[in-house]
Structures are given as structure tokens and as C-alpha cells.
Amino acid sequence: MMKLQFLYPVLLLSSLCSSLAMPGQSSTRRLYDKRNNDTETDPMYQLSKDSDFHFEILRVLGFAPYEGSDIGEVLIAANQIMPGDMESFHDAFHSIATIVDAQSMAIDETKNPTSARNAFFRASTYFRSADFFLHGNWSDPRIYSLWDKQLAAFTSAISLLPVPGERVVLKGDGFDIPAIFYSSGLPGPRPTIIMCNGYDGSQEEMYHFIGKAVNERGWNAITYEGPGQPTVRREQNLGFIPQWEKVVTPVVDYALTRPEVDPLAIGSIGISFGGWLAPRAAAFEHRLVATMALDGVYDFGPFILSKFGSYLESLFHSGNATAFNSYIDEAVQDPNTTTSIRWAIQQGLWAFNAKTPFEWISEIQPYTLSGLTQNISMPVFIGDSQNDIFFPGQAKALAEHLGDISTYHRFTNMEGAGEHCSTGAGVRQSQVVLDWFQNIIQT
Structure with a gap:
């Protein structure tokens, strides 16, 4: 099989899809400009050299005004995350989640309900963040254990709201x-x-x-x-x-x-x-x-498929699931593939409960x-x-x-x-x- 030479991402919220090139196409040709064809320089400080990690860190940081995080805690986690390393993202947020969760448990809810609620909310956010990039391996037990912890912390928090x-x-x-x-x-x-x-x-x-x-x-x-x-x-x-x-x-x-x-x-x-x-x-x-x-x-669905590039779009419409899956799987396994592409495909398979990329893309067309x-x-x-x-x-x-x-x-x-x-x-x-x-x- 010809080697898949490049992919360019189209991010989906914290979801992402990818732009795929025809095999053999030059990697210098950009199919999609992630600045959205806007020539203005983004004035926002980047929290990670990995654009996906930047966005996800910003996502957590953005919850601070509404009790969902604390700025210093998020920045400590951000400093421990290595670009492209999904496990480091988990480790950084799991570490801060564990610390804040222990703090929440030590607070007397009767005497200090607001403090306890604040801590429970933040712990819940950090446990969710620790889970975020784990969905490439459906058998990873952390997908469930972390979720149980975030649910428990959040339930404790909302029980302490004024209503x-x-x-x-x-x-x-x-x-x-x-x-x-x-x-x-x-x-x-x-x-x-x-x-x-x-x-x-x-x-x-x-x-x-x-x-x-x-x-x-x-x-x-x-x-x-x-x-x-x-x-x-x-x-x-x-x-x-x-x-x-x-x-x-x-x-x-x-x-x-x-x-x-x-x-x-x-x-x-x-x-x-x-x-x-x-x-x-x-x-x-x-x-x-x-x-x-x-x-x-x-x-x-049609928008995502259009970003795969004409070759893979045609391959998909031909019904050649084997070849289509091979190209996508190769990209996911390639260590040089960006975080955005790996996560986009892994999350798509997980969220749509699809076993293969072809099945996933088929399911989203309606x-x-x-x-x-x-x-x-x-x-x-x-x-x-x-x-x-x-x-x-x-x-x-x-x-x-x-x-x-x-x-x-x-x-x-x-x-x-x-x-x-x-x-x-x-x-x-x-x-x-x-x-x-x-x-x-x-x-």
C-alpha cells in the first residue's frame, strides 16, 4: 500500500476531523487553512505548542469564572503536558484532580459548604480532562474509573448549591x-x-x-x-x-x-x-x-467527508471499506501524525460506537x-x-x-x-x- 503522506486537521470542538491527502501528494500543499482564511494573527497566548492541547487546556481554564476550575491549578497541569503526548495530558490532569479531590474530602461540608462545592466542582472538571484523550483504546479501564470519579465529585458539588x-x-x-x-x-x-x-x-x-x-x-x-x-x-x-x-x-x-x-x-x-x-x-x-x-x-457528516480530500472521498463513495480503513488506520498508527488527527478519529469511533473508520463516516452522513x-x-x-x-x-x-x-x-x-x-x-x-x-x- 502506498504510504499516506499527510493529513491536515479540521477540528470539531473538542472534536476534530481531518483533511486527508491523496497518496503521493506533496506535503507542502495545504488543503485547508486552519486560520479559516483570516489573515489576522491570533492575539491569544498559546498554552501549548500542540494546538489541540492548547485548545483543551483553554477549555478547562475557561471554566474558572463559573466554578469549574482554578487558574493556577490549570497552569500547573499545562506545564506538565508534553506536545503530542496524550498520556502526559492524562497524567497532568489526573495529578491535579487527585490533589483537589483530596482537598474536597477534607472540608467540613456542614461548616464550609461553599468551599467544599468549589473543590468538588474543580475535581470533577480535572477528572474529565484526564479522560479526554484516552478513547483510542476502548478497553482502557480508566475510561470508566475516571468517569465514575467525575460523576461522584460533581454530584457532591451540586448537592451543595443554594438550591x-x-x-x-x-x-x-x-x-x-x-x-x-x-x-x-x-x-x-x-x-x-x-x-x-x-x-x-x-x-x-x-x-x-x-x-x-x-x-x-x-x-x-x-x-x-x-x-x-x-x-x-x-x-x-x-x-x-x-x-x-x-x-x-x-x-x-x-x-x-x-x-x-x-x-x-x-x-x-x-x-x-x-x-x-x-x-x-x-x-x-x-x-x-x-x-x-x-x-x-x-x-x-457531509462537511467532515469533504475535508478528507478528493481521493479518500472517492474511495469512500466507491464502497471500498478495506482500502479506506487501511489509509485511516495507517495515519492513526503513524507517530508523526498530529494529535488532532489521531484524536479526531479515535473519538469519532468511540462516540458513534463504530468499529471502523468507514463505518463511522457512513453513520455521520445523515x-x-x-x-x-x-x-x-x-x-x-x-x-x-x-x-x-x-x-x-x-x-x-x-x-x-x-x-x-x-x-x-x-x-x-x-x-x-x-x-x-x-x-x-x-x-x-x-x-x-x-x-x-x-x-x-x-x-
């Missing part, structure tokens, strides 16, 4: 939906936002991403996970499904049973790949008053909003990030297909919000997005 968070399990169509209800603590029915993560993130992360900001505005928040997302993937062995309305509708049903929820002010947020999932559900679930896609995605956007009738906020190396151009495409019901907003590098999903600028993003929702529910 404790409530874990519930909802019934979907052949699967269970783990969810958490965070009450505003205010009397009377309140606006409520349901929210999901994307390709690689958990519902626990959503609290630090925007859930706490929702509560601070006097609204309720409900996080949830569906098939393919971390807890459902682990506990039910289920990969993603394109019919995301089968996940969202039971969550809306549940919200409507809560006296704290205003039935005329329920919104939905999806981040990263969730920026496709949430609009997909909105095409079928019309009890929502608004949907927010951060960042918006119109095509998911993930498009083509033919569905005309069924979305509510206002839709579409975030776009100037330096989005995950889904460049997809937010604009979604806005164009939705037309007048969409509000397109571009977050920029110079405001510190230009990374995918405005990672590292959660306060700024929450201000823009939640002010928009406030205007929707007041009109």
Missing part, C-alpha cells in the same frame, strides 16, 4: 436520558433553558459553560445527555443518533411537569456538534420559544439539516467564532438557510472570543447569548 441540583433519568425511545435540573431558586414559573453538549463533552461541563450564568439571571437550567454523549455511551453502550428530537422532546416533557418552569419561555442551547443537534430537534419540537446554536452547524430548516419556526441565535477551526463556514450556512428567523453573531479574536464556541470567553458569550434570549421572551 441543590437534581439528577433525574428520563425515558427516551429505547434509551435513558440522564439530566440535571438547576432551579433559579426564585418563586413562580421562570424562564428555563435546556442545554446539551456536543461530540465529546458532558452535561456536567455545561453547568460551567453557561448553566451557572443562566441561574445567575434568575432562570432555570436543565442539562441532559443523549446517545453518543459521555455517560450514555458508557452506561448504555449507545452511539449518536441523528434523530435528536427523540432526546429533546422527553426533556421538554419533563420541564413542563415542573412548577418552576414557565411553559411559554423554554429555550434550547447546543454547543459545538450540539450546534447541529439543537437545530435538528427544533425542526420537530415546536414547544421551544427559541434555539441557540453555539456555534451553528448546517452540515455535519447528519445534515438539508430539507429540515424550513420546519424551524422559532427564533434561532447562531454563534460563529472568528477563529473556528472546527466548522468554518457552517454557522453562516445555517443562518442563510434559516433566513429571517436567525440572528447571526460573530465572536472575534480581539475580544478574546474567537476560539470555537468562544472557548475561554464564557462571560462575554453568556452576556451576548442570554441577553438575546431575554429579549426574545420579553417580546
Whole structure:
């Protein structure tokens, strides 16, 4: 077999896909410009020489304003991570997680509930981060042991909120939906936002991403996970499904049973790949008053396939699974392959519960909003990030297909919000997005 000579990544949130070259093609020819064709230099300080590790470290650092991390702890971990070394990423965050977890256990929750909650939240974040790059080996027991620790720490944390968070399990169509209800603590029915993560993130992360900001505005928040997302993937062995309305509708049903929820002010947020999932559900679930896609995605599967390059795209369409898998597997095994490519493929196989790259790419092709956007009738906020190396151009495409019901907003590098999903600028993003929702529910 001819050696696969180069791959260029297209990052998917903390998910990533790759641009693949035709065998024998010169490695000097760039198929895809990760700066998103923007000539402006990114003003953000890089936390690692490995661009993927930089993003994931920034992701954790960005939770600091909403109790999800502490800056010094994250920087200590960052200093121990070696570019390209996924095990070092695990080791660094597992070390700090263990330290903070021990601190949390030593705090008297009765006397110092806020301190205990802070520590439990941070430990949970660091355990999740330690797990992040382990999914290439499905039999690695740490995938489950670390997750159990992050769940336990997070559950301890939300029990110490002024109004404790409530874990519930909802019934979907052949699967269970783990969810958490965070009450505003205010009397009377309140606006409520349901929210999901994307390709690689958990519902626990959503609290630090925007859930706490929702509560601070006097609204309720409900996080949830569906098939393919971390807890459902682990506990039910289920990969993603394109019919995301089968996940969202039971969550809306549940919200409507809560006296704290205003039935005329329920919104939905999806981040990263969730920026496709949430609009997909909105095409079928019309009890929502608004949907927010951060960042918006119109095509998911077709977009990813297009970034594999013409040779492998043709090979895929030919149905030659053996050859297609051989090229991808060779790239993953090559020690010179970038972190982005190795992780993109490994996480894709894991999250979609696919045994081979060909199976994974086949499964994601139905993930498009083509033919569905005309069924979305509510206002839709579409975030776009100037330096989005995950889904460049997809937010604009979604806005164009939705037309007048969409509000397109571009977050920029110079405001510190230009990374995918405005990672590292959660306060700024929450201000823009939640002010928009406030205007929707007041009109």
C-alpha cells in the first residue's frame, strides 16, 4: 500500500476531523487553512505548542469564572503536558484532580459548604480532562474509573448549591436520558433553558459553560445527555443518533411537569456538534420559544467527508471499506501524525460506537439539516467564532438557510472570543447569548 503522506486537521470542538491527502501528494500543499482564511494573527497566548492541547487546556481554564476550575491549578497541569503526548495530558490532569479531590474530602461540608462545592466542582472538571484523550483504546479501564470519579465529585458539588441540583433519568425511545435540573431558586414559573453538549463533552461541563450564568439571571437550567454523549455511551453502550428530537422532546416533557418552569419561555442551547443537534430537534419540537446554536452547524457528516480530500472521498463513495480503513488506520498508527488527527478519529469511533473508520463516516452522513430548516419556526441565535477551526463556514450556512428567523453573531479574536464556541470567553458569550434570549421572551 502506498504510504499516506499527510493529513491536515479540521477540528470539531473538542472534536476534530481531518483533511486527508491523496497518496503521493506533496506535503507542502495545504488543503485547508486552519486560520479559516483570516489573515489576522491570533492575539491569544498559546498554552501549548500542540494546538489541540492548547485548545483543551483553554477549555478547562475557561471554566474558572463559573466554578469549574482554578487558574493556577490549570497552569500547573499545562506545564506538565508534553506536545503530542496524550498520556502526559492524562497524567497532568489526573495529578491535579487527585490533589483537589483530596482537598474536597477534607472540608467540613456542614461548616464550609461553599468551599467544599468549589473543590468538588474543580475535581470533577480535572477528572474529565484526564479522560479526554484516552478513547483510542476502548478497553482502557480508566475510561470508566475516571468517569465514575467525575460523576461522584460533581454530584457532591451540586448537592451543595443554594438550591441543590437534581439528577433525574428520563425515558427516551429505547434509551435513558440522564439530566440535571438547576432551579433559579426564585418563586413562580421562570424562564428555563435546556442545554446539551456536543461530540465529546458532558452535561456536567455545561453547568460551567453557561448553566451557572443562566441561574445567575434568575432562570432555570436543565442539562441532559443523549446517545453518543459521555455517560450514555458508557452506561448504555449507545452511539449518536441523528434523530435528536427523540432526546429533546422527553426533556421538554419533563420541564413542563415542573412548577418552576414557565411553559411559554423554554429555550434550547447546543454547543459545538450540539450546534447541529439543537437545530435538528427544533425542526420537530415546536414547544421551544427559541434555539441557540453555539456555534451553528448546517452540515455535519457531509462537511467532515469533504475535508478528507478528493481521493479518500472517492474511495469512500466507491464502497471500498478495506482500502479506506487501511489509509485511516495507517495515519492513526503513524507517530508523526498530529494529535488532532489521531484524536479526531479515535473519538469519532468511540462516540458513534463504530468499529471502523468507514463505518463511522457512513453513520455521520445523515447528519445534515438539508430539507429540515424550513420546519424551524422559532427564533434561532447562531454563534460563529472568528477563529473556528472546527466548522468554518457552517454557522453562516445555517443562518442563510434559516433566513429571517436567525440572528447571526460573530465572536472575534480581539475580544478574546474567537476560539470555537468562544472557548475561554464564557462571560462575554453568556452576556451576548442570554441577553438575546431575554429579549426574545420579553417580546
